[in-house]
Amino acid sequence: MTGPCLPGRLSANFLAVFLLCLVGQGIGARGVGAQSTFGPSPHVTWSEGTDNTSSKAPRRFIATSESLSSNASTGQDLTRPNVSPQQDWAPPVNDQENHLWTLFDVLEYRPSPGGTKANDDYRWDIEGYYGGDYNRLWFKSEGQRGSAFKADYDVDFQLLYGRFIQKNYDFQIGPRVETQTFRGRNVTRGLGVIGIEGLVPYNYELEAAMFIDQNGAVSARLSLTKDLLLTQRLILQSRLETNAAIQKVEEFTTGSGFNNLEFGMRLRYEIRREFAPYIGISLERSFGETATLVRQEGGDPSQIRFVVGVRAWF
Secondary structure: OOOOOHHHHHHHHHHHHHHHHHHHHHHHHHHHHHHHHOOOOOOOOEEEEEEEEOOOOEOEEEEHHHHHHHHHOOOOOOOOOOOOEEEOOOOOOOOOOEEEEEEEEEEEEEOOOOOOOOHEEEEEEEEEEEEOOOEEEEEEEEEEEEEOOOEEEEEEEEEEEEEEEEEEEEEEEEEEEEEEEEEOOOEEEEEEEEEEEEOOOOOOEEEEEEEOOOOOOOOOEEEEEEEEEEOOOOEEEEEEEEHHHHHEHHHHHHHEEEEEEEEEEEEEEOOOOOEEEEEEEEEEEEEEHHHHHHHHHOOOEEEEEEEEEEEHHH
16 A cells, blocks of 8 residues: 555645745745835945955945035035135224223212201212223212211312223323312312222222322322122122322321221112112221311211112213
């Protein structure tokens, strides 16, 4: 029985191999059709890169699009920006333009501690300039009524030439006119001014000046101001000013030596950067011969005043 069964087994094996070949061809054809549905691959031009498939020295290739390869063939470098200078460009820094700037640093009303309006005090401290970054014409005015330095009015005005000498500093020179009034008596004198103004370390605004009057009397003034930002709009300003003299000038209530000291704290709220009302306190005291002259004139050599004012600039 084994003889007749052998051809049947061979036929079955042959049929199985034949079916497997048909299935394999169908899978291959299906894969090719699926690949063709994606369309042809994009055309890529090859230049400078690295090909390590060759047994020779590796060649460098970089794949680029047709547009980039065409630009490369013409020698145009697309990686470099156009930095050629333009003829109509403005200079990067315009340090030759002139500006007008004015600051009302102190403009305040100081009521009398006793409640009598006759002793109410007014004070101002104004400065500004016209010019550029290197040369400026400065103008300054400072005055007050009922101060510890003088029993009545004390007003002065300065017109100075300012020259930039170093970072944050201006050298100033020019004339000053000072007027004092008490009980209807008025005295005026002219002085020469040599000074410096600028920003010292720790952001203190410094103003120092020496004065020489027409009779040769020498005096000096120093003021320091610092702003402390409590918030972006609420700022506390401390202010210190002092005067000294070498010679005694009795008609201007000025003794030799250390004359007076004024210290104030002013809290301002900047409605705008250019406009800020404030409140504060001011302490003034005269010393030595100056205090004696103030008493002889009927003034008070020591005063504490509450202040209400506004700080503005434009």
